[in-house]
Amino acid sequence: MTPEQQQRMLDKVKQIDELAARARILPVIVINAESEILPLADALAAGGLTALEVTLRSQYGLKAIKLLRDHRPELLVGAGTVLDRAMLGAVVEAGAQFVVTPGCTQDMLEAGVDCPVPLLPGISSASEIMMGYALGYRRFKLFPAEVSGGVAAIKAFGGPFGDVRFCPTGGVNTSNLNTYMAQPNVMCVGGTWMLDKAWIAAGQWDLVEQSSREAIALLG
Template identity: 45%
Template sequence: MDITMDGVAGPLTALQVMQDAAVIPVIVLTDVAHAVPLARALVAGGIRMLEVTLRTPQALACIEAIARDVPEAVVGAGTARSAADVQACAMAGARFIVSPGYTHAVGTACRDAHLPLLPGVATGSEIMAAQEDGYTELKFFPALQAGGLAMLKAWGGPFGDVKFCPTGGITAANAAEFLALANVACVGGSWLVPGDALARGDWARVSELARQAAGLPR
């Protein structure tokens, strides 16, 4: 059963992950106890595609907790850098994978696990390598440092069949500029989960930031 507008069951495609909302939150969690209430707060604000990054030892346990206890969310794993990462994320219940770069091994592991992948690219050669393996929905990372809006506009010509999720330096202040580009399907950003709100358990603030993000025009 495929994902629907009202549900999140079944296999996904990368394009569905990108098109569900204007922003995919980039989440770093150090306390498993925060995972479920954070996910519920984001979903309450209209954001259900959640990228939990593999940047802390607790990340896999957080992914598992969200997958188990927040079925209305679609939890994915970010910062996947190897086939072993992909396999561990699949076992934890991740339903999509985001990587900071692209390798054939990561792409193959995602196909084997039947998980959509948003591979990171920063150059034309990296885009072509991902395309050779069948990936046309890509993460542009680090977006600002790698050329930002100007680079995405330049890629619109030779890579007109590619959709991007720029991540890295995207904020509430500049997200709309990126979302206005024809080749941008969504953006990734950490501003939906401020560190101070996470530390205090201020889930109402997280929900409000999610509502604002979900309402961004595309």
């Protein structure tokens, strides 16, 4: 890596830390209809969740990112489920302020070094952490968190990777939220429990807001 790339990676670590401090809980959103985009984001924000990971798991992901960046500039909007360089370029063009991947490849990690916005790579093993570490990554998403060892894995990674912090996602909910957040190497968590499909389908945005507010309250 060049000195310029090393500095960019240091800057991105700081950006992710700022994101995590603001988010604490990062809702992982799948948009199934264009009409859901703004009311869902507004409900989450009203409940205190103002940093959003909009996934590319549906055809509306890119549209949602662009719409939210244009019409809800006060929110911090990132892209999730980014799998390759083509997707990475598309979400950056749409205005994503950060990028999250479910796993990592050497190619995606290298692409993230020169990406203008910070990349949070998904990992589930020490070897994957080492791949990212060699390129300057110090912040990772543990996914799927519960399947990959949960809090026990987070604790174990803390030994060899003392300067690494994680955003566990996958199986995180109100019953284990505080256990994760109590770990010194956890910076925030990702979750979907406040995004009940039945609520969204019925337009029950008040329930989304209430669930979000209750989750924030659990953190104290």
